[in-house]
Amino acid sequence: MEEPAVHIPGIVFASFLFQHANRDSDVEGLLLGETHMEQHVTISDTEEDQVRLTQTYSVHKHVCCSQLNSWYDAVGRVDLASLRRVLGADPPERVIGWYRQRRNSEQRMSMRETAVHRSLKAALRRPAAIFLLVTPGAEAGSTHRTEYSAFLSGDRLVPVVLTNMASLDHQAYWTAPAATSAASYRRAVARHSSKLLDASGQLADVDAINAMNSELQRELRMTCGAVADSERALQKMLVDVSTLKRKLGERKSTTVNKDDAPAAKRNVCLQLAVRALLADSPLFATHTLTLDARPVTQVKLRPSPRK
Known part of the structure; x- marks a missing residue:
């Protein structure tokens, strides 16, 4: 399952706060931008490749409403005609969600906001629309704070990343320029497009770098696979x-036991045979020998009676 994330440029978020500071009441409006899927692959020598999908909501601009409840009714039903009037020249297809700013309140969606959000997703046919809630407040009348959260539904929060006009943690090049309607941007791109863009309008050098990076990734996967196979073969060899x-x-211990058992048996039999044949021999009756190697029979001496 993909992991959602909301990216808001710092200048857009600053305009949120500027409009809210210059209003005496709450503020709401629509968020315009684009949604794209990013795939992050983590390659490891010891584990399988981990693929993580991230659905990024990039906010390009916002359209502030002149008053509250201008494009939905009291029960939260969205009016598409009123929504198009609020957008003006911007098409509804660029709407990725809406926002609301209310002072000194908790960071949770109210029942009306939940109903409006559900109706907006159904009207735009965008089941993954976002709702941005900004709640400025003051503590003890001196310390001002601004809390913000993004929601996909009433109980599902989405992490928000504030960037300086663009994300600073890109791990890959963009193959196409960001969509914008500024005339100055189009003029600047037109002056340098012949050097950077190919005939189809894509960034040619970036495509070449991406192709080289893909080839390096394939070679790295092959090398990691070979290393993993060799490690498995080594483990099998050790086993x-x-x-x-x-x-x-076990074979050595069995051989030693077989050799020792008959020898011990033969020694016992020999000892019994010697005892049976030479039981009456003087050699078994003494441990004392003469100079001629003759046995001396040991006679127990009785103690002499005392006088």
């Missing part, structure tokens, strides 16, 4: 060596 060592030890 086989351990098994052979265990079997060899």
Whole structure:
């Protein structure tokens, strides 16, 4: 499942705060921009590739309403005709959500805001529209704070990233310029397009860099696969060596036991035979020998009676 995120340029968010500071009441309006999917692949030597999908909502501009409840009724039903009048020359297809600023309130959607948000998603046929809630306030009359949150629904929060006109943490080049209606931007692009853009209007050098990066990624995956295969083969070899060592030890212990058992049995039989044949021999009756190697029979001496 993709992970949503909202990117708002710093200048757009500053205009939010400027309009709110110059109004005596709450402010609401529509958010215009684009939604795109980003794929982030994490390559590891020990684990499988991890693919993470991020659905990014890029806010390009906002349209402030002159008064509250101007494009929906009291129960939250959206009027498309009133919505188009608020947008003016901007097409409804560029609407990715709406916002509201209210003072000294909690960071949660009210029942009416939830109803309006649900009706707006149905009217625009955009099930993933966002709602941006900005709640400025003051603590003890001196410290001012501004809290902001983005919602996909009444209980699902979306992280908000404030950037300086664009995201600073891009991990890939943009293959197409950002869409804008500024005349100065079009003139600047037209002067330099012959050097940077190809016949189809795409950034040619960026496509070449992306192709090279894709080739490097494929080579890296192949190398990681070869390393993983060699590690698995090494583990299997170590297991086989351990098994052979265990079997060899068991075989050695079995051979030693077989050799020792008959020898011990033969020694017992020999001892019994010698005792049976030479039981009456003087050699078994003494441990003392003469100079001629003759046994001396040991006679127990009785103590002499005392006089």
